[in-house]
Amino acid sequence: MIAALLLLIPFLTALVLVSLRPAQARPIALVSSLASLAVVLYAWISYSGGTVIHYNLNWVDAWGLRFVVGYDGVGLLMVILTAVVFPFIIGAGYGQQHDRQATFNGLLLFTQAFLFLVFLAQNALLFYIGYELTLIPVFFLLLFWGGADRRAITVRFFIYTLVGGLSLLFGIVYLLIQSGGNGDFTALTNLSIPASTQVWLFWALFLAFAIKLPIFPFHSWQPETYYMAPLQGTMVLGAVMLKMGLYGVYKLVFPIVPAGVEHWQTTVIVLALIGAVYGGVIAFRQSDFKRLVAFSSMSHVGVLCAGLFAWNAYGISGSFYQAFAHAILVLGMLYIVGAMQERTGTTDMSAMGGLKGHAPRLAALFLLVLVNAVALPLTQSFVGEWLMFAGLWQVSGWLTFFALTTIVIGAIYMLYGYQRVMLGPDRTNVTLADASVRDHIYLVPLIAVTLILGVYPGPILELLDAPVQQLLSSLSVN
Amino acid sequence: MSVLVLLSVLGVVLLYLGLFNNRGAVAGVGIAGLLGAFVLIASDWHLESPLFNGIIQFDTYARSFSLVMIVVAVLLFLFGIDYYAKVKENVAEQYALMVFSLTGGLLICSFTNLVVLFLSIEILSIPLYILAGGKRDSFRSGEAAFKYFLQGSYASAFLLMGLALIYGATASFDLAAIEAFSTALAGGQNMIFLLGLFLTIAGVAFKVAAVPFHFWSPDVYEGAPTLITAFMSTVVKTAAFAAFYRLIANLQLPGAVETMLVVMTICTLFLGNIVALRQTQFKRLMAYSSIAHTGFLLLAFLGTDARTPDVLFYYLGTYALATVGLFIVLTLAKRAALGDEHIRIFRGLFRSNPWIAVAALLMLLSLAGIPLTAGFVAKYRVFVLSLTNGYIWTTVLAVLMAVVGIYYYILVVREAFTAQEQETKPIVVAPLNWLVISICGVAVVVLGVMPGLLRM
Numbered sequence: 001m002i003a004a005l006l007l008l009i010p011f012l013t014a015l016v017l018v019s020l021r022p023a024q025a026r027p028i029a030l031v032s033s034l035a036s037l038a039v040v041l042y043a044w045i046s047y048s049g050g051t052v053i054h055y056n057l058n059w060v061d062a063w064g065l066r067f068v069v070g071y072d073g074v075g076l077l078m079v080i081l082t083a084v085v086f087p088f089i090i091g092a093g094y095g096q097q098h099d100r101q102a103t104f105n106g107l108l109l110f111t112q113a114f115l116f117l118v119f120l121a122q123n124a125l126l127f128y129i130g131y132e133l134t135l136i137p138v139f140f141l142l143l144f145w146g147g148a149d150r151r152a153i154t155v156r157f158f159i160y161t162l163v164g165g166l167s168l169l170f171g172i173v174y175l176l177i178q179s180g181g182n183g184d185f186t187a188l189t190n191l192s193i194p195a196s197t198q199v200w201l202f203w204a205l206f207l208a209f210a211i212k213l214p215i216f217p218f219h220s221w222q223p224e225t226y227y228m229a230p231l232q233g234t235m236v237l238g239a240v241m242l243k244m245g246l247y248g249v250y251k252l253v254f255p256i257v258p259a260g261v262e263h264w265q266t267t268v269i270v271l272a273l274i275g276a277v278y279g280g281v282i283a284f285r286q287s288d289f290k291r292l293v294a295f296s297s298m299s300h301v302g303v304l305c306a307g308l309f310a311w312n313a314y315g316i317s318g319s320f321y322q323a324f325a326h327a328i329l330v331l332g333m334l335y336i337v338g339a340m341q342e343r344t345g346t347t348d349m350s351a352m353g354g355l356k357g358h359a360p361r362l363a364a365l366f367l368l369v370l371v372n373a374v375a376l377p378l379t380q381s382f383v384g385e386w387l388m389f390a391g392l393w394q395v396s397g398w399l400t401f402f403a404l405t406t407i408v409i410g411a412i413y414m415l416y417g418y419q420r421v422m423l424g425p426d427r428t429n430v431t432l433a434d435a436s437v438r439d440h441i442y443l444v445p446l447i448a449v450t451l452i453l454g455v456y457p458g459p460i461l462e463l464l465d466a467p468v469q470q471l472l473s474s475l476s477v478n
Numbered sequence: 479m480s481v482l483v484l485l486s487v488l489g490v491v492l493l494y495l496g497l498f499n500n501r502g503a504v505a506g507v508g509i510a511g512l513l514g515a516f517v518l519i520a521s522d523w524h525l526e527s528p529l530f531n532g533i534i535q536f537d538t539y540a541r542s543f544s545l546v547m548i549v550v551a552v553l554l555f556l557f558g559i560d561y562y563a564k565v566k567e568n569v570a571e572q573y574a575l576m577v578f579s580l581t582g583g584l585l586i587c588s589f590t591n592l593v594v595l596f597l598s599i600e601i602l603s604i605p606l607y608i609l610a611g612g613k614r615d616s617f618r619s620g621e622a623a624f625k626y627f628l629q630g631s632y633a634s635a636f637l638l639m640g641l642a643l644i645y646g647a648t649a650s651f652d653l654a655a656i657e658a659f660s661t662a663l664a665g666g667q668n669m670i671f672l673l674g675l676f677l678t679i680a681g682v683a684f685k686v687a688a689v690p691f692h693f694w695s696p697d698v699y700e701g702a703p704t705l706i707t708a709f710m711s712t713v714v715k716t717a718a719f720a721a722f723y724r725l726i727a728n729l730q731l732p733g734a735v736e737t738m739l740v741v742m743t744i745c746t747l748f749l750g751n752i753v754a755l756r757q758t759q760f761k762r763l764m765a766y767s768s769i770a771h772t773g774f775l776l777l778a779f780l781g782t783d784a785r786t787p788d789v790l791f792y793y794l795g796t797y798a799l800a801t802v803g804l805f806i807v808l809t810l811a812k813r814a815a816l817g818d819e820h821i822r823i824f825r826g827l828f829r830s831n832p833w834i835a836v837a838a839l840l841m842l843l844s845l846a847g848i849p850l851t852a853g854f855v856a857k858y859r860v861f862v863l864s865l866t867n868g869y870i871w872t873t874v875l876a877v878l879m880a881v882v883g884i885y886y887y888i889l890v891v892r893e894a895f896t897a898q899e900q901e902t903k904p905i906v907v908a909p910l911n912w913l914v915i916s917i918c919g920v921a922v923v924v925l926g927v928m929p930g931l932l933r934m
Contacts, residue, residue, distance in 0.1 A: 045818075060855075060929055063862060129849040136848070143895055151892055157887055163881050170877045173861050 496570025
């Protein structure tokens with residue numbers, strides 16, 4: 001029931017919005033996303049560990065495509081993440097001027113439905129179908145409402161992602177043939193694939209997620225796409241879409257090709273960290289606020305991926321915990337970007353400065369969002385980063401050191417950005433409105449989540465603990 | 479037997495109806511006749527098998543492909559009502575020739591004797607040579623017809639020579655006897671037989687436009703009237719592939735022929751997709767995309783097993799549906815753009831006709847192979863087949879080429895969903911065309927979600 005509701009509520013609402021185009025599209029979408037959130041919270045409360053399978057139906061039996069949906073702890077966390085994030089994404093639209101509201105919100109809800117499918121799927125092909133389908137609404141979000149150069153950048157984004165997608169399909173087909181046509185994750189996990197095959201199969205499967213995340217050197221689609229996309233589109237990409245990459249690694253790569261992971265572990269961590277440092281350094285050089293967020297996201301994701309590939313309980317749990325924190329952070333940062341753009345008409349930081357005098361409360365909210373970005377203790381990011389570094393430490397001290405520098409770089413570019421926007425001489429020569437009620441309604445819950453989960457990470461870590469332990473113990477058995 | 483008679487008579491009746499110059503009646507009778515043929519085949523009525531001393535066999539394989547061809551022909555005839563509405567004369571001849579060609583198509587997928595293969599390829603092709611030149615006052619149409627005829631004749635000559643050599647080696651035209659010969663030969667060398675197979679396959683490969691026998695297709699696709707282009711890329715392609723597979727299905731292919739097929743597959747996949755990247759004229763784009771799809775279909779030929787015919791059937795059926803719909807959309811957009819065929823004519827389609835744009839989107843996504851459309855399922859099954867049979871690297875190339883394919887289809891999608899800058903003539907969609915486009919658009923999704931619906 002829960003799975004059916006999660007898939008149907010956004011999907012049907014989206015269909016209604018796109019086909020009937022009601023005038024009050026955004027409130028309808030908001031209600032729909034809140035309804036999904038309520039369902040997910042109910043699922044969370046009633047979750048008591050293990051893997052819950054809601055449906056197990058044959059679809060096209062002959063080639064291993066079965067409609068198996070359910071979740072383990074990690075899957076549930078991803079579902080929670082998706083459900084929490086979407087009301088905020090839709091709500092962010094209140095500050096944005098768009099034509100064709102109905103189509104816009106419909107596409108957002110389609111994305112949500114397909115994301116739920118990805119995180120609920122317990123069959124590799126079903127996962128793949130959801131994974132590719134998420135691209136279609138996002139493609140149109142970017143094509144219709146993107147900024148300058150959207151036509152070229154959208155196509156590049158689409159092709160880049162599909163290169164990974166088809167490589168993933170190739171890997172899945174290969175696995176299906178090995179398993180005799182059973183595509184369920186449980187069956188694929190039990191395969192014993194020769195280590196020499198796993199070494200190349202790893203890349204067939206991982207390439208898709210490496211591009212989706214993205215890690216260096218597969219990142220070149222990301223900054224421009226984030227920059228060009230409409231604000232809410234960037235939120236979708238940064239807050240949830242890239243988490244499909246992490247989840248995919250956890251679900252499809254770790255349990256199925258462990259020998260491949262072992263072989264490439266160091267390579268991936270090094271690549272991810274190169275990306276993290278590189279993204280951070282470039283973020284520092286940006287004069288555009290939205291670009292800064294884009295590159296900072298790239299930097300954060302590099303660390304996430306490195307933590308995941310530390311491949312121990314600390315690293316994996318930390319990575320998923322941080323994924324949640326990162327989603328909240330991206331929402332907050334991008335909302336601030338939008339709020340600034342609304343007020344000054346630009347996202348160029350060199351045109352801003354001294355806004356704190358005009359908008360002290362907004363500046364305070366911004367600072368509170370920012371402390372999460374720099375992983376200050378007592379924020380959610382601190383917990384995640386600490387866990388990841390503890391995990392990385394078990395792999396290599398040097399790599400950990402390398403990873404830690406990204407925190408320093410992150411603090412530098414974030415605070416430098418804050419300084420250029422909020423402090424210093426006033427360069428805008430306009431009087432700005434301070435944070436409105438709407439801004440408070442939006443940002444205060446995000447900050448509250450950050451702080452609460454920063455002090456009390458228990459509920460989420462509990463979700464992660466059992467499945468991660470199970471994954472690791474099944475590996476050590478093999 | 480019954481269906482061959484019905485279709486032949488139908489063609490003649492259509493020609494007679496042409497004397498009265500009543501266009502509505504011609505299309506109506508044509509469609510009714512085709513539906514009759516559909517019923518005859520589906521109900522198996524007087525479809526004695528084998529026929530004519532066992533040179534024709536309407537087995538499940540032949541009947542399934544025949545049904546697909548007839549359904550596609552019905553869709554094209556429905557489109558024809560609007561397409562030929564402005565044409566003054568010779569409309570009935572066009573319908574009649576298509577019916578004759580279709581008869582050849584039915585024969586070609588039911589042959590069990592190589593003489594029938596040759597005859598039916600000619601029955602299939604000769605009407606097409608005329609149809610390609612259907613626009614008599616158009617230079618390009620004449621050029622297309624001439625090119626098609628000239629190259630088609632060469633292909634026929636190759637085919638004939640090949641058949642003669644095979645006969646020389648095996649002393650029989652009967653497919654079963656040749657299969658027995660090849661099994662007995664297995665591993666051994668027989669130059670005459672080998673050469674015969676080479677030439678025969680080259681002749682058939684010409685019909686499916688496999689590289690390096692593809693040179694005719696872009697020019698002919700571009701020059702021929704759009705309806706005929708659609709007919710060639712759907713009905714004729716289906717027929718040719720059905721024949722191709724029937725020819726080699728049970729043959730113990732010598733190693734050299736296997737190699738030839740692999741090389742042909744690789745070249746077709748590569749060239750079709752890469753050249754399509756540079757096309758800006760939609761019809762040429764579709765021609766190269768057709769070549770590219772030939773490559774994917776050939777991939778299913780490598781190391782065939784019991785699933786191959788079903789995979790081919792599904793692939794060709796869904797490909798035909800998407801292609802027919804897109805050619806109709808093209809015709810409508812082309813009319814509004816006063817004859818231009820550049821892909822930018824689709825610009826603003828979503829604004830002016832949202833549903834048509836969405837249907838076109840579904841068909842393009844299906845051709846590109848995006849999940850939940852039939853094209854995805856088709857490609858997926860081909861990949862499974864070729865991987866199972868151990869062609870890993872060829873499949874890797876095919877996957878890469880599928881990405882390239884997505885790129886050029888998505889460029890068309892982008893045009894359709896971009897707003898038009900300046901006002902142009904609106905794209906008018908007649909109710910019947912709307913119906914056919916909707917059928918095609920919905921069908922590719924329904925068949926993608928429930929692939930079990932379309933099987934042999």
